Amino acid sequence: MPDAPVVLRVENLSLTLGGKAILHNVSFHLHGGEYVCLVGANGSGKTTLLRCLIGYCGSYTGRILWWGQCRSTISQRYLARRVAYVPQGEGRSAPFSVVDFVMLARYPHWDLFRSPGPQDRQAVRRALQLTDSEHLAERVVGSLSGGERQRVCLAAALAQEAEVLLLDEPTTFLDYRHQEDLRRLLTRFNRECGVTILAVTHDLNAAVLSGERVLALRDGQLAFQGAPTELMCPDVLKRIYAAELILTPHPTAQLPMVLPSVPGELS
Amino acid sequence: MKRADLLLIWVLLMAVAALAVAPWIGPKMLSPSLLWSNEDALDATILRGIRLPRVLTAFVAGAALALGGMTFQALFRNPLATPYTLGLAGGASFAAALAIQLGLSTSFLGLSSVSLAAFAGACGVILLVFALTRMRADFSTATLLLAGVALGFFFSSMILAMQYLSDPTRTFHMLRWMMGGLEGTAGYRDLWAVLVPAAPAAAMLAALRNEMNLLTLGEEWAVGRGVALVRTKALLLGLVGWMVASVVAICGPIGFVGLIVPHICRLLVGPDHRRLFPVTLAFGGTFLVICDTAARTVLAPTEIPVGIITSLLGGPFFLWLLIRQSPSGSSL
Numbered sequence: 001m002p003d004a005p006v007v008l009r010v011e012n013l014s015l016t017l018g019g020k021a022i023l024h025n026v027s028f029h030l031h032g033g034e035y036v037c038l039v040g041a042n043g044s045g046k047t048t049l050l051r052c053l054i055g056y057c058g059s060y061t062g063r064i065l066w067w068g069q070c071r072s073t074i075s076q077r078y079l080a081r082r083v084a085y086v087p088q089g090e091g092r093s094a095p096f097s098v099v100d101f102v103m104l105a106r107y108p109h110w111d112l113f114r115s116p117g118p119q120d121r122q123a124v125r126r127a128l129q130l131t132d133s134e135h136l137a138e139r140v141v142g143s144l145s146g147g148e149r150q151r152v153c154l155a156a157a158l159a160q161e162a163e164v165l166l167l168d169e170p171t172t173f174l175d176y177r178h179q180e181d182l183r184r185l186l187t188r189f190n191r192e193c194g195v196t197i198l199a200v201t202h203d204l205n206a207a208v209l210s211g212e213r214v215l216a217l218r219d220g221q222l223a224f225q226g227a228p229t230e231l232m233c234p235d236v237l238k239r240i241y242a243a244e245l246i247l248t249p250h251p252t253a254q255l256p257m258v259l260p261s262v263p264g265e266l267s
Numbered sequence: 268m269k270r271a272d273l274l275l276i277w278v279l280l281m282a283v284a285a286l287a288v289a290p291w292i293g294p295k296m297l298s299p300s301l302l303w304s305n306e307d308a309l310d311a312t313i314l315r316g317i318r319l320p321r322v323l324t325a326f327v328a329g330a331a332l333a334l335g336g337m338t339f340q341a342l343f344r345n346p347l348a349t350p351y352t353l354g355l356a357g358g359a360s361f362a363a364a365l366a367i368q369l370g371l372s373t374s375f376l377g378l379s380s381v382s383l384a385a386f387a388g389a390c391g392v393i394l395l396v397f398a399l400t401r402m403r404a405d406f407s408t409a410t411l412l413l414a415g416v417a418l419g420f421f422f423s424s425m426i427l428a429m430q431y432l433s434d435p436t437r438t439f440h441m442l443r444w445m446m447g448g449l450e451g452t453a454g455y456r457d458l459w460a461v462l463v464p465a466a467p468a469a470a471m472l473a474a475l476r477n478e479m480n481l482l483t484l485g486e487e488w489a490v491g492r493g494v495a496l497v498r499t500k501a502l503l504l505g506l507v508g509w510m511v512a513s514v515v516a517i518c519g520p521i522g523f524v525g526l527i528v529p530h531i532c533r534l535l536v537g538p539d540h541r542r543l544f545p546v547t548l549a550f551g552g553t554f555l556v557i558c559d560t561a562a563r564t565v566l567a568p569t570e571i572p573v574g575i576i577t578s579l580l581g582g583p584f585f586l587w588l589l590i591r592q593s594p595s596g597s598s599l
Binding site for chain 1: 474477480481483484485486487488490491492493494495496537538539541
């Protein structure tokens, strides 16, 4: 969607932690209504990049502009009304019931004198419906299975009613069926509601099938950005992962897919 | 959630009952006839001038310590956190011991030099902690916790050194102060000295209940939901520090209230701070009123330091808590 307004613009973002450059000169932008996947090897800086975008990081150099406004000048609460971030692995041992947990995501819409009202309750109900987790409403979050928690965390992000979703590995811990369900849900949200999505994933096949555009990080630098078809060629993948991957066409989507190699078979 | 609301009402009623009954109990049991007859002027003075302000001071102090513990347990996401976790009691005790050792006798607004020194010491520790967080922007709460423990040890060895070098009378005075208690409180002046600084801080903490809820879910999660992390953490630290410093200055470092009361309340009404806050306030106050009543009654006319009573009740409870706690640490 090249004509859509630019939601996020990142310019020359660099971040150093403990003398080590985690991100180096990363520049990209996000258009409204895009579904972008962020891939890269372990430790390549994907999570740190998302944290910088939401404002949970040390001091960085470069610029992060949300709707043309510098991130550091936007209040966290205002940002949360428009951008929902689902981190990896946090909030999982929460002692709250699912419905209370999801309700807490309505926080940016409250002020000092406004407590949860009918509008908030409706948003929570809708988010639980969409993520197929209404039956979990009275369960304690800490007692859920990994997949159930993942869905409940996404429900919280949906209840926040933001225009942009930043997701850190939303499909980890999910079985095949729930991975499919979640991707279908995200795609639906993206297409029907115009929600902009930036999702970190390790699943290249899923990224290629659902993302309109892929960003790839390698050692803190943007190693690739472009269409999924351009990503799936041996040279590019070798540059990103420093590994030889087996590619084969998807039977219906006609896109190259990555296959695991047979253990013990030398390449 | 009907049960939790009933429990809230139950705890509030218990607090009212404790406040109503405690002033009549003590080394000299007072007769309820004081309410309608004026014949015993001495008893009336004991009730209104001594017992009532002391019971109210105990309530305010207990409530403030319990709220401080509750807030720190949420902030540090650690069930073992207490209001003294950052070395606040250590700093206050050290400054109080120093005042005793130097025999300072200045007073301000009717407050003793020991109280003033303890308040200054506690505030000094808060400022030190703030300076530490300023020094490195990426100071995690876990690091802060360790820094607080280190500060506490540093101060206790300074106190030990001072006690070792001091004469026995002063050493005893220092030791007695550090046990904490309310027998040194004098009338309404000390009540105001605790209430006036603590009440606004508690009111501001009440406004941050949603933030505390989100912080228990993890910092990253809280940021993603719109909590201004740095500002909120600094505010919580500052408010609890200020509130607890004013309690410690008057009552000494009374232990265990700030640790066990929030846990009991969480078991009663669950982790939601919107409900946990009023319950902890009422229960903390009630608990210290009961402990203080026992402290001045059980061995009358001798008083037991209330810190001993709270710890006597707190120790076994703590062990029970450790034993029943599930491996996932879901008690918080």
